[in-house]
Amino acid sequence: MKDLFIIIVSAVLIHNIILSQFLGVCPFLGVSKKLSSALGMGAAVTFVMVLASTITWIIQHFVLAYYEIEYLQTIAFILVIASLVQFVEMVIRKFSPALYKSLGVYLPLITTNCAVLGVAILNVQTEYTFVEGLFNSVGNALGFTLALVLFAGIRERLELADIPASLQGLPIALITAALMSMAFLGFTGLL
Amino acid sequence: MYYAVVSLAIMGGIFGLVLAFASRKFAVEVDPRVEAINEALPGANCGACGYPGCSGLAEAIAEGKAPVDACVPGKEAVAKKVAEVMGVEANANKERSIAQLMCQGGNDKCKNIYEGMGFEDCHSAVAHFKGPKACNYGCLGFGSCEKICPFGAIKMGDNGLPIIDPYLCTGCGKCVQNCPQQVLKLVGVSHLVHVRCSNKDKGKFAKQACSVACIKCRLCEKNCPQDAIHVVSDEQGGSVAVIDYEKCTNCGICATKCPTKAIEKILPIDNTVPPKTVEPEDTTNSNCGACGLCK
Numbered sequence: 293m294k295d296l297f298i299i300i301v302s303a304v305l306i307h308n309i310i311l312s313q314f315l316g317v318c319p320f321l322g323v324s325k326k327l328s329s330a331l332g333m334g335a336a337v338t339f340v341m342v343l344a345s346t347i348t349w350i351i352q353h354f355v356l357a358y359y360e361i362e363y364l365q366t367i368a369f370i371l372v373i374a375s376l377v378q379f380v381e382m383v384i385r386k387f388s389p390a391l392y393k394s395l396g397v398y399l400p401l402i403t404t405n406c407a408v409l410g411v412a413i414l415n416v417q418t419e420y421t422f423v424e425g426l427f428n429s430v431g432n433a434l435g436f437t438l439a440l441v442l443f444a445g446i447r448e449r450l451e452l453a454d455i456p457a458s459l460q461g462l463p464i465a466l467i468t469a470a471l472m473s474m475a476f477l478g479f480t481g482l483l
Numbered sequence: 484m485y486y487a488v489v490s491l492a493i494m495g496g497i498f499g500l501v502l503a504f505a506s507r508k509f510a511v512e513v514d515p516r517v518e519a520i521n522e523a524l525p526g527a528n529c530g531a532c533g534y535p536g537c538s539g540l541a542e543a544i545a546e547g548k549a550p551v552d553a554c555v556p557g558k559e560a561v562a563k564k565v566a567e568v569m570g571v572e573a574n575a576n577k578e579r580s581i582a583q584l585m586c587q588g589g590n591d592k593c594k595n596i597y598e599g600m601g602f603e604d605c606h607s608a609v610a611h612f613k614g615p616k617a618c619n620y621g622c623l624g625f626g627s628c629e630k631i632c633p634f635g636a637i638k639m640g641d642n643g644l645p646i647i648d649p650y651l652c653t654g655c656g657k658c659v660q661n662c663p664q665q666v667l668k669l670v671g672v673s674h675l676v677h678v679r680c681s682n683k684d685k686g687k688f689a690k691q692a693c694s695v696a697c698i699k700c701r702l703c704e705k706n707c708p709q710d711a712i713h714v715v716s717d718e719q720g721g722s723v724a725v726i727d728y729e730k731c732t733n734c735g736i737c738a739t740k741c742p743t744k745a746i747e748k749i750l751p752i753d754n755t756v757p758p759k760t761v762e763p764e765d766t767t768n769s770n771c772g773a774c775g776l777c778k
Contacts, residue, residue, distance in 0.1 A: 351494070359486040368494060375498035379505050386509040 296427045298483060299420075303431025306483060309407050310439040311469075311476040316407025319398045320440060321465060329394040330444035334437030336380055336399065341408050341436070344373045345429035348412040349422055369412050370403075377403045407436055443472060516545045516568055523564035524554055529633050531555050531655035544569065555655045556634070580654035580669040582637075582647050586622040587679040587745065589642025593618050593693035609663040617692040620681040620723075622666050628658035649752045672752055675733045676726060678712070680745040683721025690743070697724050697745040703737035712737050712746075 307313060310320050316337075323333040348369045356362050381399055385392045392399070402408060411432045415425040446468055455464050521541040528536040532553045534543055543549040544565060551569055552562035566572060599615040601607050605627035608614040614623040624643030636651035637658060645658075649672065659667045666681050678697060682689040686698030703712045703724055711730035716722040724746070726737075735748035 355490050355494075359490060361487045361490065364487055364491060368491065371491070371494055371498060375502055378502050382505050382509040385511050389511075 296424065299424060299427045300431040300434075302483060303428055304435040304438060305476070305479040308435045308439055308476050308479075309411065309432045310436060311473040313410070314473075315410040316405050316436060317469075318401060319405065320443065320469070321462070322401075323395060323398045324440055324444040324447050324465075326394065327441065327444045327448055329391070330440045331437070332384075332388075332391040333395055333398060334433075334440050336384065336395065337402060337405070337408065337436050338430075338433035340373065340376050340380055340402055340405075341411055341433040342426070342429050344369075344376050344408055345412045345415050345425060346422075347372050347376075349415055349420075349425050352416050365413070365416070366409075369409055373405075373408050373412070374403045407432070439472070439476075443469065446472075514545045517541050519568045520544050520565050523561060523568060525557050525561060527556065529556055529655075531633065531653070531657060555653050558653070578671040578673060580671050581649050581652040582628075582654070582656070582658055582667050583670045583677050584622060584645060584647065584666060585668055585677065585679060585681045586620075586644065586664075586666040587695045587747070588616065588618050588621040588693040589640070589644045590624070591642050592695050593621055606663050614664075618682050618689070618696065619692075620664065620666070620683055621693065623664060627661055627663070628667060631657050631661045633657065670728060673733075674726075674728045674731060675751055676731055676735055676738055676746065676748045678724045678726055678745060679747050681723060683717065683719070683723050695743050695745055697741075698743055699723070700742060702740045702742065703746060706736050706740045708734065708736065 303309070309315050310317060319333055319337070324330050351368055351372065352362075352365065356364060356368060377400060380402070381392075384395070384399065411429050415428055418428075420428055447465060450464060450468065459467070517538075518541075521538050524537040524541060526537050530536070532540045532549065532555065534540040534549065534553075537554075540549060540553055544551060544553060551566040551571060552559075554561045554565070594617050595615040596617045597612075597615050599608055599611070601611060603625050605614070605623045605625045608623050608625055613619040616623060622644055624639070624645075626637075626639045626645065628645050629637045629639050633655065634651055634653055636648045636653070637645045638648070640646045654669055656669050659665075659669055664681070670677070680689075680693075680695065680697040682693065682696045684692070686700065689696035690698050697714075699714050699722055701714050704714055709730045709732055711727045711732070712724055713727070714722050715725045724737075733748070738744075738746040738748040
């Protein structure tokens with residue numbers, strides 16, 4: 293139990309998928325203009341990430357390792373993630389057209405989101421058990437959502453701030469992201 | 484090898500089946516008109532309508548946010564098809580607009596006051612004391628409009644001013660939006676008299692900067708029988724002659740009276756000549772608007 297708690301804290305704060313491992317920066321910058329769509333994106337990525345890493349763990353251990361075809365890891369994992377994203381896209385489109393509109397192109401882009409593939413591969417590489425892997429992917433997904441929501445909150449305030457013309461928009465967002473990343477480095481001594 | 488192929492095929496098959504089932508279960512009813520309009524549009528995704536691609540415009544038209552003739556490069560043919568889908572009459576007699584340059588200050592008429600050594604680009608030049616030209620309001624002549632025109636209708640002339648081909652121009656307005664000096668305007672093709680000057684300085688300074696500048700003498704205003712031309716002031720106190728195209732009857736009296744020849748009367752375009760278009764590459768595609776983008 294203690295180990296699982298450590299895995300979650302480590303994934304959310306210390307090895308935050310965006311701010312410490314720099315995976316999934318594309319939606320981090322793309323869908324962080326509004327708090328509401330950042331939350332929606334976080335939920336979508338959480339769903340895809342947890343489900344994908346669960347299924348990929350099963351595939352890795354019962355199919356790829358069994359037949360000794362581990363070299364197919366990347367393509368098999370991408371297959372799982374792509375199908376899941378398609379599925380999530382259909383569900384969101386059906387039940388929340390507003391969220392579907394605000395996520396826009398970033399929703400299909402979860403397919404190639406390196407955070408999702410990254411967590412799936414990291415779970416296998418660090419040789420987590422099934423439960424450990426599940427907790428790790430939940431933690432990573434929460435960390436992704438946390439970073440996205442915090443960043444969106446800051447960017448909403450930046451909209452009102454008096455920023456020099458040459459820094460407006462993406463430049464100040466990148467500077468903010470760098471400062472956030474440095475702040476998250478402070479969690480290194482937590483464990 | 485055998486295992487690899489089979490296991491991947493099985494995985495793909497399972498996921499495919501799940502997705503096929505889900506797409507039935509979670510099917511969203513879309514407006515069938517969107518699809519039909521999308522079919523009717525040229526599909527070049529040129530962006531001249533201001534929407535993200537042809538599918539974006541199709542959605543906007545179906546929702547009634549955009550007019551049926553919003554696709555400028557598609558001209559009447561596409562507008563007609565879209566109107567059919569929407570069940571309305573296309574306004575076929577709507578006049579075509581083309582871009583007109585409101586400046587005559589070429590290199591021979593309007594001198595440079597410094598040597599520009601930056602990028603060959605109007606937006607870059609305008610950041611440096613409004614460009615090297617003596618006139619702060621005129622065409623800078625770096626050809627940003629020529630570069631942005633999707634239809635090859637703008638060519639830079641020898642005097643450093645863009646020449647707009649009235650037969651190739653579709654009136655999409657990309658150059659008008661892009662011009663940092665705002666010396667291009669969209670005007671209906673039937674209007675023949677244009678004030679080819681945008682200088683808002685007092686007459687003396689305007690004349691110093693450019694030999695064909697509007698000097699605000701108001702001779703045009705006094706001589707116009709239709710009350711269609713006025714020297715209009717803006718908030719900053721600058722002024723320049725502006726034609727009210729709704730009143731103008733193309734008589735051209737102002738053009739003959741203008742002491743600096745800042746007003747020009749042009750020849751009407753020959754409507755018997757069909758609009759110059761690029762031969763459609765794919766004649767089987769009836770949607771081809773012959774915009775020339777594919778070339």
